[in-house]
Amino acid sequence: xTQRKRLSNTQSSSQSKRQPSSSVPLEEExxxxxxxxxxxxxxxxxxxxxxxxxxxxxxxxxQFFLVRDQKKIPVRRADLVKHVVKEYRNIYPEIMKRAxxxxxxxxxxxxxxxxxxxxxxxLINKLETVQGAxxxxxxxxxxxxxxxxxLSVIFMKGGVVRExxxxxxxxxxxxDAGEKHEEFGDVKKVVTDEFVRQRYxxxxxxxxxxxxxxxxxxxxxxxxxxxxxxxxxxxxxxxEQDPESWTQQYREAHAMSNSTQASTSSQR
Amino acid sequence: MKRARGGDNEEAPRQNGSASRRKGxxxxxxxxxxxxxxxxxxxxxxxxxxxLRREIRSKYRDLINSVQQNREDMxxxxxxxxxxxxxxxxxxxxxxxxxxxxxxxxxxLVVATDLGKEKASQLFAEGTAFDVSxxxxxxLSFMGLNRLEDGDNEQQNGGAADGYLPQDAWHRVAKRxxxxxxxxxxxxxxxxxxxxxxPPPKQKIERQRKAPSKEAKRIMPTQxxxxxxxxxxxxxxxxxxxxxxxxxxxQDDPTSPISYYEFVIDPRSFSRxxxxxxxxxxxxxxxxxRMYLDNAKFPxxxxxxxxxxxxxxxxxxxxxxxxxxxxxxxELIEAFDIRDxxxxxxxxxxx
Numbered sequence: 213x214t215q216r217k218r219l220s221n222t223q224s225s226s227q228s229k230r231q232p233s234s235s236v237p238l239e240e241e242x243x244x245x246x247x248x249x250x251x252x253x254x255x256x257x258x259x260x261x262x263x264x265x266x267x268x269x270x271x272x273x274x275q276f277f278l279v280r281d282q283k284k285i286p287v288r289r290a291d292l293v294k295h296v297v298k299e300y301r302n303i304y305p306e307i308m309k310r311a312x313x314x315x316x317x318x319x320x321x322x323x324x325x326x327x328x329x330x331x332x333x334x335l336i337n338k339l340e341t342v343q344g345a346x347x348x349x350x351x352x353x354x355x356x357x358x359x360x361x362x363l364s365v366i367f368m369k370g371g372v373v374r375e376x377x378x379x380x381x382x383x384x385x386x387x388d389a390g391e392k393h394e395e396f397g398d399v400k401k402v403v404t405d406e407f408v409r410q411r412y413x414x415x416x417x418x419x420x421x422x423x424x425x426x427x428x429x430x431x432x433x434x435x436x437x438x439x440x441x442x443x444x445x446x447x448x449x450x451x452e453q454d455p456e457s458w459t460q461q462y463r464e465a466h467a468m469s470n471s472t473q474a475s476t477s478s479q480r
Numbered sequence: 481m482k483r484a485r486g487g488d489n490e491e492a493p494r495q496n497g498s499a500s501r502r503k504g505x506x507x508x509x510x511x512x513x514x515x516x517x518x519x520x521x522x523x524x525x526x527x528x529x530x531x532l533r534r535e536i537r538s539k540y541r542d543l544i545n546s547v548q549q550n551r552e553d554m555x556x557x558x559x560x561x562x563x564x565x566x567x568x569x570x571x572x573x574x575x576x577x578x579x580x581x582x583x584x585x586x587x588x589l590v591v592a593t594d595l596g597k598e599k600a601s602q603l604f605a606e607g608t609a610f611d612v613s614x615x616x617x618x619x620l621s622f623m624g625l626n627r628l629e630d631g632d633n634e635q636q637n638g639g640a641a642d643g644y645l646p647q648d649a650w651h652r653v654a655k656r657x658x659x660x661x662x663x664x665x666x667x668x669x670x671x672x673x674x675x676x677x678x679p680p681p682k683q684k685i686e687r688q689r690k691a692p693s694k695e696a697k698r699i700m701p702t703q704x705x706x707x708x709x710x711x712x713x714x715x716x717x718x719x720x721x722x723x724x725x726x727x728x729x730x731q732d733d734p735t736s737p738i739s740y741y742e743f744v745i746d747p748r749s750f751s752r753x754x755x756x757x758x759x760x761x762x763x764x765x766x767x768x769x770r771m772y773l774d775n776a777k778f779p780x781x782x783x784x785x786x787x788x789x790x791x792x793x794x795x796x797x798x799x800x801x802x803x804x805x806x807x808x809x810x811e812l813i814e815a816f817d818i819r820d821x822x823x824x825x826x827x828x829x830x831x
Contacts (some may be wrong), residue, residue: 334664
């Protein structure tokens with residue numbers, strides 16, 4: 213029951229993500245510092261700037277995104293307007309449109325609004341990674357392995373897990389949350405702070421527990437960036453089992469990948 | 481802990497009533513029976529046995545702790561531990577008579593319900609259930625766990641399944657996981673980022689250190705100059721000057737007493753008079769001058785001779801506050817017929 217409910221929730225939220233414009237008027241109320249200018253205002257505003265100025269501002273936004281993306285912390289619209297867009301704020305939608313186009317056509321990246329309420333954006337890779345054929349043999353970030361394990365357990369356990377399950381799982385993998393790990397340092401901080409700020413994970417208190425307990429869910433970034441189908445494939449490979457044998461997870465992964473494929477194809 | 485007996489009698493049946501409601505149908509007959517079995521006298525004895533109550537509470541706490549600590553085990557589908565715990569709780573509840581123990585029972589129920597909910601969610605899962613311990617075992621193999629050393633480590637680590645993980649264990653997982661992430665490759669400058677910021681703070685620190693020292697040097701002399709002119713110094717000078725006057729007047733005619741008022745009052749300036757009174761008070765305080773009343777009960781002042789200083793120190797000291805107002809000042813000038821001041825204003829003041 214709860215799982216089915218959650219599934220429909222994520223679906224509806226992913227739908228709202230794909231059509232942020234339809235829900236904008238309601239959510240604008242939360243953003244007191246900035247109100248999205250109307251199309252006519254943008255048109256008027258564009259007349260004030262030369263095309264070169266607009267291009268320059270767009271380039272600045274692109275660079276801001278790229279630098280922010282180094283640490284995988286989502287870009288907040290409020291920060292973007294305050295630090296980069298500044299006096300160009302009345303043509304903000306146009307600048308964002310152009311920046312998104314640059315990411316799409318030049319970098320092969322896609323700009324996604326992961327939080328329609330707080331207006332947060334991330335970049336994801338549009339290109340599929342080909343197995344074993346990484347053009348640049350860049351050293352893997354071991355933290356991604358840690359994150360991957362946590363996301364896998366959450367997904368396979370139906371979307372929500374108590375933090376104890378995660379800590380116990382990691383302990384079995386020789387990673388103790390209470391000790392300093394040679395690769396990850398303060399594991400607890402990496403998991404409950406860094407991954408949460410990057411929006412890979414959600415870490416929340418479980419109501420009515422004594423002593424206080426927390427639970428993990430997938431964060432908004434994980435929902436758009438991580439492929440459930442591929443996680444399931446890897447699980448099958450590990451367990452030497454058909455991915456379809458986890459019926460529920462398989463169904464969820466399949467529904468998700470269909471919807472994301474649809475959204476990416478519509479972009480093209 | 482002491483309660484009115486009447487209160488207990490009222491409370492006990494209520495608890496039993498709620499117990500039958502709470503424990504559900506299977507427990508209903510039990511609860512009702514125990515409620516009926518005890519007469520008022522029985523209950524009074526048992527209700528107030530602190531030892532028994534303490535024992536019940538302790539058992540409840542143990543039960544709650546064991547449930548919370550062995551959570552993972554209890555969730556396992558292969559055992560009936562949750563049922564066992566609930567049966568144990570039912571046994572304990574037979575002896576529960578008062579609210580405090582009943583509250584613990586309720587707490588246990590919350591924990592047990594929570595476990596039950598989670599167990600139920602496992603049943604809902606269709607298809608193969610995901611076994612985390614199997615997952616970790618497979619993953620350890622994937623990471624390249626060297627199980628050959630299991631035997632040695634098992635003895636060292638007290639049976640914990642251990643093995644040797646290669647250095648790149650997590651890199652392997654990360655490498656494999658990359659395919660599942662559609663993460664944007666992070667952007668880095670080929671020659672590293674332009675580290676413009678680290679050097680300036682160092683310079684700033686140096687500048688900040690140097691700057692205050694220079695200023696301090698410059699300020700120091702001016703401060704000292706001001707110190708010399710400070711009020712305390714001028715006061716000391718004035719006090720000494722006045723002592724000089726007092727001594728010369730006294731030496732001129734040691735036999736005739738010097739009237740205090742004639743000495744301090746400047747008939748031309750009220751403020752000078754106040755200053756004189758102020759400065760003279762230091763002479764009195766330091767024991768360099770003494771005041772006394774003459775035959776007509778007018779205050780007189782005289783310097784204290786060098787030899788007398790110590791003797792004066794042993795005398796009992798007295799304090800008094802001299803007050804003067806322009807009105808009194810004028811009256812005194814008339815009364816003593818003061819024409820001129822005995823203490824000439826100092827040169828600095830004239831200038």
